[in-house]
Structures are given as C-alpha cells and as structure tokens.
Amino acid sequence: MATSSSNSQGPKRLLRPTSFFTPRRSLSTASSTGPPRSSTPGPLNALASAKKFKAALSSEARTRTTVKTKPPAFPPAPGTPTKRDPSRPRTPGTPRQGDDDAHQDDRSEMDVSRVDPEEVLVDWETVEPADISGEVDENFFRAVENANKDDKVLVSIRVRPSESPTAWEAQTSANSIKLLSQHHRNAATAPPVFHFDEILTGSDNKSVYNAVARNHVCAAMDGYNSVIFAYGQTASGKTFTLSGDDEQPGIIPRAMKDVFAFIKRTPAREYLLRCSYLEIYNETIYDLLAPSSAPAVQLQGTGANVWLAPLREEVVTSLARVRAVISRGWAARRTASTDWNDRSSRSHSVFRVVIESRERGDTSGGRQTPGLSRPPTPGGPRLQSIGGRSVQTSVLSLIDLAGSEKATSDKERTREGKFINTSLLTLGTVIATLAENASKAKNDHVPYRNSKLTRMLQPSLSGDARISVICTLNPDVGAVAESTSTLLFAQRIKKVQLNAKKKEVVDTDALLERYRQEIEELKNRLAEKEKEAEAPEKHRRLSAREQLDESKAMRDLNARIKQLTNLILTSQTVDENRGDDSRPASPSKIDFDMTPYQLQQELLAARREIESQGTQILALEAALLARPELPPDAPENEKDRLLGEQSRNIRELEMVVKGYEDNLGAPLRAVREDVEREWSGRLAAEEAKRKEAEEWATELTRALEKEKKARQQLEDERRALAAFVTKFDSLTAGLSSSLSDLSNTPPPARVSKLSVARLPPIVESPLRMDLGGLRAEPSLLEEQWDGGLDDESFDAETRAMFASSPKRAQIPAGKGVLGGKENMPA
Numbered sequence: 001m002a003t004s005s006s007n008s009q010g011p012k013r014l015l016r017p018t019s020f021f022t023p024r025r026s027l028s029t030a031s032s033t034g035p036p037r038s039s040t041p042g043p044l045n046a047l048a049s050a051k052k053f054k055a056a057l058s059s060e061a062r063t064r065t066t067v068k069t070k071p072p073a074f075p076p077a078p079g080t081p082t083k084r085d086p087s088r089p090r091t092p093g094t095p096r097q098g099d100d101d102a103h104q105d106d107r108s109e110m111d112v113s114r115v116d117p118e119e120v121l122v123d124w125e126t127v128e129p130a131d132i133s134g135e136v137d138e139n140f141f142r143a144v145e146n147a148n149k150d151d152k153v154l155v156s157i158r159v160r161p162s163e164s165p166t167a168w169e170a171q172t173s174a175n176s177i178k179l180l181s182q183h184h185r186n187a188a189t190a191p192p193v194f195h196f197d198e199i200l201t202g203s204d205n206k207s208v209y210n211a212v213a214r215n216h217v218c219a220a221m222d223g224y225n226s227v228i229f230a231y232g233q234t235a236s237g238k239t240f241t242l243s244g245d246d247e248q249p250g251i252i253p254r255a256m257k258d259v260f261a262f263i264k265r266t267p268a269r270e271y272l273l274r275c276s277y278l279e280i281y282n283e284t285i286y287d288l289l290a291p292s293s294a295p296a297v298q299l300q301g302t303g304a305n306v307w308l309a310p311l312r313e314e315v316v317t318s319l320a321r322v323r324a325v326i327s328r329g330w331a332a333r334r335t336a337s338t339d340w341n342d343r344s345s346r347s348h349s350v351f352r353v354v355i356e357s358r359e360r361g362d363t364s365g366g367r368q369t370p371g372l373s374r375p376p377t378p379g380g381p382r383l384q385s386i387g388g389r390s391v392q393t394s395v396l397s398l399i400d401l402a403g404s405e406k407a408t409s410d411k412e413r414t415r416e417g418k419f420i421n422t423s424l425l426t427l428g429t430v431i432a433t434l435a436e437n438a439s440k441a442k443n444d445h446v447p448y449r450n451s452k453l454t455r456m457l458q459p460s461l462s463g464d465a466r467i468s469v470i471c472t473l474n475p476d477v478g479a480v481a482e483s484t485s486t487l488l489f490a491q492r493i494k495k496v497q498l499n500a501k502k503k504e505v506v507d508t509d510a511l512l513e514r515y516r517q518e519i520e521e522l523k524n525r526l527a528e529k530e531k532e533a534e535a536p537e538k539h540r541r542l543s544a545r546e547q548l549d550e551s552k553a554m555r556d557l558n559a560r561i562k563q564l565t566n567l568i569l570t571s572q573t574v575d576e577n578r579g580d581d582s583r584p585a586s587p588s589k590i591d592f593d594m595t596p597y598q599l600q601q602e603l604l605a606a607r608r609e610i611e612s613q614g615t616q617i618l619a620l621e622a623a624l625l626a627r628p629e630l631p632p633d634a635p636e637n638e639k640d641r642l643l644g645e646q647s648r649n650i651r652e653l654e655m656v657v658k659g660y661e662d663n664l665g666a667p668l669r670a671v672r673e674d675v676e677r678e679w680s681g682r683l684a685a686e687e688a689k690r691k692e693a694e695e696w697a698t699e700l701t702r703a704l705e706k707e708k709k710a711r712q713q714l715e716d717e718r719r720a721l722a723a724f725v726t727k728f729d730s731l732t733a734g735l736s737s738s739l740s741d742l743s744n745t746p747p748p749a750r751v752s753k754l755s756v757a758r759l760p761p762i763v764e765s766p767l768r769m770d771l772g773g774l775r776a777e778p779s780l781l782e783e784q785w786d787g788g789l790d791d792e793s794f795d796a797e798t799r800a801m802f803a804s805s806p807k808r809a810q811i812p813a814g815k816g817v818l819g820g821k822e823n824m825p826a
C-alpha cells in the first residue's frame with residue numbers, strides 16, 4: 001500500500017496569487033515583497049499582497065524568493081505565536097479593501113437587475129474558445145454521469161505540506177489517516193484510523209479539484225444545487241484550495257472554467273449565469289461586489305426557503321467577466337495578518353453562481369408560458385420559460401470558511417476570532433445534530449438560527465444540495481489537537497444525509513411535447529414488434545422463452561404509451577382548469593345566489609372530479625411501480641440508463657402531481673370549503689325555519705285536537721239534547737192527550753211544533769242545560785205550562801241522562817234552549 005505523507009512532496013507554494021487566471025509567470029519581485037497592506041489596494045494590488053509561509057522553505061521555494069531579506073515560512077502551529085515582524089506595517093483594523101477602488105462606477109454595468117436576461121445568454125456558440133482551452137478534459141463529461149448519484153456528503157482531507165516534523169501518517173491509496181503513535185496521548189491503545197472519501201497531500205490543485213469538486217460542478221450544471229466548502233484551522237490551506245494562485249488555480253477558477261466548458265459541450269441549451277460574492281464578518285453579511293456604503297445583506301425567508309437581499313448579482317458571459325468579478329470581491333475581503341497567517345481570512349467568504357438554463361429555440365415567436373412573465377421573485381429565476389421550454393435553476397456555492405483559532409496577541413484579531421469560533425462551533429453542532437438525526441432516524445431540533453453561517457447554509461445542509469467538504473489539516477506536531485478536532489468534524493459531516501433534487505420550473509407545454517414525442521417513438525417500436533411477431537417464419541424460429549420475452553416487451557411498450565397518454569390527459573386537465581388567466585376560477589366567482597341544492601350538486605361534482613383525479617394519480621403511480629424490473633444479468637450501463645430513465649419519470653410525475661396540486665387541488669379545496677361554508681350557513685337557516693314550522697304545526701295539531709274534543713263534546717250534548725227533546729215531545733204528547741182527555745183543551749201550538757229536526761246540530765254558544773237551569777230559568781216550558789209542569793213531571797230516566805252529560809251546557813238566562821231564536825236554524 002502506497003504511503004505518502006505531506007513531507008514526501010514538500011512545500012511548493014510560497015505566495016498568494018497576484019490575480020486569477022493570469023498567465024503563468026515566475027513570481028515577480030513585486031509579488032514577493034508585496035505592497036504594504038495599508039497602501040490603497042486596487043483589486044489586483046490586493047491580490048498581489050503575498051501570503052507567506054513562515055516555516056523553512058524547500059529548495060525550489062528558496063530560489064524563487066531570493067529577493068526577500070527574510071525567507072517566508074510555513075506558519076507555526078497555533079499556540080506558539082511568533083513575534084510580529086516590526087518592519088511589516090500593522091493591519092489597520094481589517095479594512096474592507098478596495099473600498100475606494102476605481103471600479104465603483106462600472107460595478108453595476110452587468111448587474112442582473114439592469115440587463116435584459118435574453119440579451120446576455122451564453123450558449124455553445126458564444127463561449128470564447130480561450131475560455132475552455134487548457135485543462136478541461138474528457139473526464140469532465142464522465143463526471144456528469146456520476147454527479148447525480150450520491151446522497152452523502154463527499155468528505156476529503158487535504159494535508160498541507162510542511163517542513164516541520166509531521167504528526168500524521170496519511171495513506172492516499174487507502175484514503176485513511178492516523179496519528180503517529182508517538183504523538184498519541186494514550187500509549188496503551190493504538191491511535192484511531194480515520195477513513196474518508198479522499199486523502200490528498202501536496203500542492204497540486206488540479207488533482208484536488210478533480211477529486212473533490214468536479215462532480216459537484218457538473219451536478220450544478222445539471223440542475224442540482226451544489227455546495228463546496230473548505231473547513232480547517234487557520235493557515236491550514238483553505239484559501240489555497242479554494243482560490244489557489246497563478247500556478248495552481250484553485251477550485252473557484254477551475255470550476256468557472258468547467259462551467260464554460262460544459263456550456264460549450266451542450267449545444268441544446270442556453271444559459272444565464274450570475275455571480276455574487278459575499279462575506280460573513282463578525283456575524284454581519286457584507287456584499288463584496290457592492291460599494292462599501294451599501295447596507296448589510298439580510299437573510300430573508302425561513303427554514304429551507306432562505307434568500308439573501310439586497311445582494312448584487314453580476315451577469316457573466318465569459319471568463320474575463322468572472323475574473324473581474326472575483327478580483328473585485330477578493331479585493332474587498334477582510335483579511336489581516338495574524339500570528340499564524342500573514343493574510344488570514346477574517347470572514348467566511350461565499351462565491352455563488354446561479355445557473356439558469358433552458359432548451360435553445362426561437363424566442364421570437366414562442367408562446368410565453370402563462371404566469372411566468374411576472375417580475376422575478378426574490379431569490380427566484382430570472383430567465384423566462386418561453387415557447388414551452390422549462391427553466392432549470394441551480395446554485396453553485398463555493399465557501400472559504402474562516403479558520404478556527406486560539407486567542408492571538410492582537411486584540412482586534414481575538415475579537416474576530418471569537419465570532420469565527422462561535423459560528424464554526426454552531427456549524428459543528430448543526431452537523432452533529434444532523435448526523436445524529438440521520439443515523440438514529442431522529443428528528444431533533446437543529447440550531448440553524450444560532451449563526452448567520454448556519455442559517456445561510458440551512459437549505460443545503462437540510463438536504464437540498466450536493467455537498468463536498470474539504471477539511472484542511474496542518475500536519476505539524478504542535479497542531480495535533482486542532483487537526484484531531486477537524487477530523488472529528490469531518491467524520492460527523494460524513495453521516496449527514498442528503499436528498500438534492502433538480503429545480504425546474506415546470507412547463508406543461510414542454511412536458512406534453514416530450515410525452516407526445518415519446519409516444520410517437522413507442523408506437524413506431526410497437527408497430528415494428530407487432531409486424532415481426534406476425535411473421536410466421538419468425539414464430540417458428542423463436543423459442544418459448546423468447547416469445548414470452550417478446551410479448552412482455554410489447555406489453556411494457558403498451559403500458560408506457562398508456563401511462564404517457566394519461567399524463568397528457570392529466571396535464572391537459574390541469575391546463576383547462578387554468579382558464580384564461582392560467583389560474584383556476586376564483587372561488588369568489590361562484591354564484592352564491594344558487595339554492596342550497598344547486599350548491600350541493602356543485603360540491604358533489606367538484607368532489608367527484610377530485611376523486612377521479614386522485615384515482616388517475618394512483619393509477620399512474622401503480623403503472624410506474626409495475627414497470628419491468630431489470631434482469632439481474634443486465635449490463636451495468638443498461639441498468640444505469642434504465643435507472644436514470646425511471647428517476648426522470650418519477651421526477652416528471654412529481655412535477656405533474658405538484659402542478660396539479662398547486663394549480664387545481666388547492667383552489668378546488670378552497671372552492672369546496674367556500675361552498676361548504678356557504679351551504680352549511682344556508683342549511684342552518686333552513687333547519688331553524690323547519691324547526692319553527694314544526695313547532696307551529698305541533699301547536700296547530702294541539703289546537704285541532706282541542707277543537708275536535710270540543711266538537712265531540714258538543715255532538716254528544718246535541719245528541720243528548722235531541723234525546724231529551726224527543727223524550728220531552730213524547731212526554732208532552734202524552735201529557736196533552738191526557739190533559740185533553742181531562743179537560744178537552746188543545747195542547748199549546750208552539751210546543752207541539754218542536755221537533756228534533758229543528759234543534760241546531762252544533763250549538764256554538766255555551767249552553768246552559770241542566771235541570772236546575774230549566775228549573776231556575778223562567779223557561780218557555782214554564783211560561784207555557786205556567787206551573788203545570790214541575791220537576792216531578794220528568795221521569796228518572798230523563799234526569800239521569802242530563803246528569804251524565806260530559807259538560808253540562810248552560811242555557812243562557814232568558815234564552816232557553818227552546819226559545820233562543822238566534823240558536824235556531826233558519
């Protein structure tokens with residue numbers, strides 16, 4: 001197993017870059033002596049301020065710095081501060097360099113808010129050949145294939161070269177690193193061996209870029225958010241890794257070169273690239289591209305939806321523009337001379353490139369996707385989806401963290417160090433919690449809000465991006481504690497789980513077109529297969545197994561066609577529901593004067609619609625699940641292709657479902673809720689009315705019952721009266737005959753005329769009708785018979801009949817039943 005330690009290659013780099021991308025040249029006197037930090041630095045002057053090793057130099061290095069009176073050296077380990085060189089001017093309170101540079105005026109020339117995105121697109125034709133010449137190789141495009149597979153953070157360790165005795169044994173071939181046993185505190189146990197994705201040594205930045213960054217740059221070009229950051233103690237080589245120098249350009253310049261190379265190799269798409277550069281200094285975010293008087297950048301939004309504002313974004317169309325932007329930002333960075341690093345980054349710096357792309361096409365006659373011609377949302381895409389071409393957006397963030405450090409001999413540096421350490425500590429805690437949550441399937445609170453750095457990184461750390469972390473190590477014996485702590489951080493971040501997804505503005509037209517094309521192709525294939533299957537000689541040639549395979553393939557083709565047709569139908573339903581305004585009808589447009597019944601019908605129809613679409617989604621999902629599994633012996637590339645295809649389908653389905661939910665589901669739900677609310681109000685009113693009516697009906701029934709009872713009573717009484725009259729008539733008839741017998745006097749005419757038929761059937765007025773009444777009132781009978789008829793004249797039967805009457809009717813005084821004319825029928 002090959003063993004290489006940092007010592008084996010020896011330090012090669014001596015000076016900070018004079019600028020990015022400038023042609024390689026031997027280090028100049030100017031750069032080796034470096035301008036005094038207090039001098040007014042232009043962007044390139046700032047870059048020319050050299051960062052020097054304080055350790056002993058390699059022979060190669062020595063020859064290059066002969067002009068220096070004191071040879072630069074690797075910085076000693078923290079904790080062993082060296083005495084400041086009195087000849088070197090003191091860093092004046094970490095000023096923003098370049099504050100007064102001459103570029104203030106032309107800073108906003110390519111500001112994204114001032115240019116028409118359509119005018120500044122980059123495509124394979126506009127990429128300058130010089131921008132991609134040199135180190136871009138074919139492997140880059142192989143990296144694209146691997147870019148989308150990893151759901152873990154890529155963690156690499158880079159050991160800085162040192163001439164001092166090293167405490168670590170780095171095995172690059174085994175990707176492991178361990179402390180030499182003589183430096184291990186516990187002599188009884190063996191020092192632990194740390195394993196990572198990559199262990200890198202030496203000063204070659206190209207191999208570092210290829211190993212730790214290329215895949216992530218490719219992923220960003222392919223639509224995934226990607227973050228690459230360097231973490232490590234001060235002076236361990238973070239800035240060297242990210243920015244590099246003339247001879248060894250770091251990750252940022254190499255990444256930008258690859259971005260243009262990617263565009264050159266992708267003739268089907270056009271790109272809008274915008275860069276921003278910012279730093280977090282003492283827990284305040286500064287825009288490095290804005291004038292120093294500009295207000296601090298604020299973190300807006302919450303959770304995973306965080307964006308920065310106000311933030312200057314410069315559109316870049318060539319490497320020359322990128323170079324200018326980086327130089328400007330670099331010049332404005334806060335660096336200062338510390339006990340360990342002559343140009344120590346006193347802030348976390350973030351270089352961001354927003355990559356937007358869409359398929360190329362004629363923009364003149366294209367249909368503007370409805371709803372996308374609005375002003376861009378903060379943090380959202382700028383490129384419009386034209387002619388049914390979706391826009392893919394991703395962000396590539398390249399972060400140079402400030403280095404963790406112990407207290408220094410300078411008060412101001414110590415204060416900065418506290419902020420730096422606090423935010424790095426928070427980053428450590430966040431990573432530890434995320435790792436713990438991922439490994440134990442927990443959901444503990446992650447303290448993102450405890451620092452600006454972690455809040456800004458929240459969307460990426462919570463799984464939204466591909467992440468690569470390069471942990472830089474100072475291998476010196478004096479830095480063992482810090483290096484161990486860096487390795488432990490690296491170990492924790494390895495466990496963080498990612499789930500980055502492509503960001504694409506869904507364009508239904510584009511999807512539909514894609515589906516239609518695929519259906520066409522599939523139909524052609526199916527037709528060919530059917531033709532083949534019908535050929536009789538073929539039938540004979542094929543084995544049973546082959547025939548089975550053949551018919552399965554045809555079934556699969558049919559299923560896919562069906563699935564795509566369903567997708568088209570679903571999309572069209574979504575589109576139709578958009579209406580003219582590309583949005584579903586607002587609930588306010590519903591006619592609320594409809595009857596509750598109509599509303600109910602409407603509601604039912606809406607529910608049925610939702611249900612049928614839900615079924616459609618389920619059917620699509622089932623069809624997707626039922627897709628053929630790969631035979632175990634399928635070639636690897638075929639598996640990859642099918643896997644890629646399947647994940648594309650899933651993404652498309654997700655987009656359609658999301659589109660459906662966004663465009664149809666939510667408004668329909670809102671409509672349903674509104675209708676339900678309205679309808680239940682009306683229902684409640686109706687119910688109240690019904691209750692009132694029921695009460696009224698009960699009241700009526702009760703009154704009716706009462707009336708019925710009263711009528712019944714009266715009827716009984718009438719019958720009793722009729723019986724009484726009949727009896728009376730017969731009595732009077734008997735009496736008159738006996739009287740005439742006795743005295744030959746004729747009976748009174750009036751009494752003789754009385755008959756039952758002349759009695760009223762129902763007597764409305766209360767009748768007084770008892771014997772006592774008859775007796776007490778001067779009744780007609782008494783008038784007529786003038787004492788000739790007394791109580792004794794009624795037999796016992798008649799008296800009993802009157803007594804049993806349910807309600808003894810009263811004959812009004814002076815209006816006896818026989819004499820009350822108003823009661824007599826006409």
Ligand SMILES: Nc1ncnc2c1ncn2[C@@H]1O[C@H](COP(=O)(O)OP(=O)(O)OP(=O)(O)O)[C@@H](O)[C@H]1O
Nearest residue numbers: 013051203234235236237238239240341344345403
């Ligand atoms: N791999 C390397 N090969 C050669 N020189 C290196 C390497 N790594 C770092 N250096 C040199 O070491 C010095 C300190 O490195 P650098 O400034 O990158 O450290 P840093 O981690 O960014 O420090 P700080 O956190 O203080 O900003 C620089 O002069 C740099 O050129």
